[in-house]
Amino acid sequence: MTEAQIKLVCQQCMERCAMGNTWPPDLAEFVSLVSESGANPFGLTSDRVMEEYRRWRNESYRYSGSDKYPWAQPVLYHVCIEMRRTGVERQMTEGELKKLAEKLLTKWTKHVGNGLSVPPIRRQLAAPQHPAGPTPAQLLMEEYKRRKAAGLIN
Structure with missing residues (x-):
């Protein structure tokens, strides 16, 4: 200190x-x-985390993704992403978000204190692309219609 x-x-x-x-x-x-x-190793307070969270929340629309936002420190990316996800899921108040910021800052401090590093800011993997063409359900429906038209099904 x-x-x-x-x-x-x-x-x-x-x-x-x-x-x-x-x-x-x-x-x-x-x-x-x-x-x-x-x-802490980051020199951050919970108030500073909350300021960055509010700024990111209000200005993130200007960037193509959270990974493009100009974060002051990489740990803020990880903390703010988790704060938004948890805050939305649990419908947290401002006070609850501040407690969560303290908790996450403590978590990352312990993480770094144990000799681990903060992961770099990366874009999430894209969702897998489905192959073009009919789905299995559509193929079954076509077979059903073909058989019905042929009089094989009542």
């Missing part, structure tokens, strides 16, 4: 104490404060 991040965490602890929360904060609260300060 940088000196500025340590000062920010200490300031947040004092503000929490002034609001009537317990002192010292328990481990979970402290870890949450540290992650909010941007003490």
Whole structure:
């Protein structure tokens, strides 16, 4: 952590104490404060992730795909894509999206902390192309009509 991040965490602890929360904060609260300060390999806070998510959501129509959008960091691509998918599926509120951003940022921090890297931004594979021509159901229907016309089926 940088000196500025340590000062920010200490300031947040004092503000929490002034609001009537317990002192010292328990481990979970402290870890949450540290992650909010941007003490991760990416230097991102959940607020910064939310800003990028809103900007991408509002400006993505200008690009042919999310892979063409000018992401500040590759990890933001992965976080924002998952936030949109989960947010739409679960119909999440702004507060829930912020908690999800914190959770995903923590997930990617652990991922990088374990020695793994952030995958590059890539376009998803295209859907497979179906061969031209009639489908099996259409072939069966043609056979049925042929037999019916020949009087083989009542």
